[in-house]
Amino acid sequence: MTTALHDALGDYLAMRRALGYRLVRPEKLLNQFLDHLDATGVTIVTSEASLAWSRLPAGGDGNWWAYRLSVVRGFATYLHTLDPATEIPATDLLPWRARRASPYLYSTADIAALLTAADSLSTPLRRATIATLIGLLAVTGMRVGEALALDRADIDLRRGLLVVRHGKFNKSRELVLHPSTVAGLRGYLRERDRMHPTPTSPALLISTAGTRLLYCNVHWTFHRLVQQAGLTARSASCRPRIHDLRHSFAVASMLDAYAAGQDGQTRLTLLSTYLGHVDPAGTYWYLSASPELLALAGQRLERPRAGRS
Template sequence: MTTLRQHLGRYLALRRDLGFQLDDVERQVGLFCTWLEARGQVDTFTIEDAVTWARANPEAHPSWWATQLSLVRRFAAHLHANGVDVPVIPSGLLPARKPRAVPFIYSQDDVDALLVACEAEFTDERIAATVRTVIGLLACTGLRIGEALALGVDDVDLDNHVLVVQAGKSAQRLVPVHPSTITALEDYLALPARVATNPDPHGPVFVTAKGTGYVYVSFYALFKRAREAAGLLPRGRARPRLHDLRHTFATAHMTAAYAHGHDPERVLSLLATWLGHSDAAHTYWYLTSTADLMALAAGRLEPADESETS
């Protein structure tokens, strides 16, 4: 008899050979298998079992229940297709959309406060320069934090002032940057404290004490310290996050388009390409989620005078 846990191991190996990242599946479906084993079930389960496990934490948001069940659903579909006595779990059993976070739109004073806080908070010159340069890069390019941390030395075209952003959520793209941004990156690459880590000359731009690249969790902990040192507090439901620097970048460009009489549709299309969005609808959300920007957009729809409404 082949157990569900053995099936899971084979499933993970097969999918990873195809290039899939399955850490969430391994962790959560593994917990599901543990839950089943505690109930004496090692080779099969029912739809009711899956739903009961997904909702085991009554205090979790319904979107988490739906996520849990979706991971088991993928595994169950694989088992069913391969002749294992496991039912196909219908979609829609636990429908729940995860609410989007309210964006925190940074002012220039907010960004300046973060940059200054890096020098005050971190006594290690390399750490201070790393956090400061990453924050500055996110603010002036709109990159995703994962893209910034994955940026390699060879991805920085110093002569042509272009960054090569490797495929992440989207295809590889070129991001032109201001000469001052290139200067900041050059200064960071030449920083003695960075050079002292003996980094790979073709490796990541932003390096740890070991000369290796940062993972998100480690860098976020540093950002959190800088954020607290800068005194940035939540505004209602909006909490200052790294991703909101990207949101601020997009919002600023759309606001300028509306405020200065530019073509918002053209700017939106350019932003979608710049930000690496596969669908312009993702970029459009930056407009709809910001009250000030919505007000400017609504102003474009108002008639010039009352005669136009007749």
């Protein structure tokens, strides 16, 4: 295949990133799409070729197929301005069915089981890195992408601070760390430097090759650990995902606040800032999956009514 499509992809990604988009997953998918075109001998983006690639793997989830096609559609729209022969896949080829997963709230025992399962990974550095990632997500509620984007320079162990520089909507924030978290990070860095003293990336969490972790690899590894830990789906829409460590942190934080007799609304506002939400309403959705938490909130609302006729 001519390099024209690959060159066009580089220009497309550069243009989108100049507008503030990160496009980590779309870049990976679009390169896979171009490899598919190359393997099938197709030299121009067509609706037929786009649909055939998007419906891989066979028997996959319909929403995943629709997402893959939407990524191709954006690139095809850009290509069409350069070459009118490029076909833009119609939006109704693979309709998107909106479906929000129910949060899988991890217990302390669940997280311990995941960390134990991480001990089975192939190399000492991989074991230490994945265990540190899971622990960091569980005690900070960071998004997975935020954790993977952390550089070593973003951690101030002396002051117990972590700077999230690549949050949603390109917003940055500082997170205060518990002393036990600081100790854990210090131990990881000590082991990391011993096992890989000259990484090629400034990333805090590195692979065995010394590079920044890739989301797709982390997702695959986490799925494997879930199976080894014996964690199973609670319903068709409630399956253990790595992102649910964020939900679990939010719920646990509010339960701790109620147990300590603190004002729930004040804690919710602080928690929203800590999680990097623009609107506290986004944090509330994280909490709505916990019947225990909603019951406690209801009890607090009822207390002012005590003694009234």
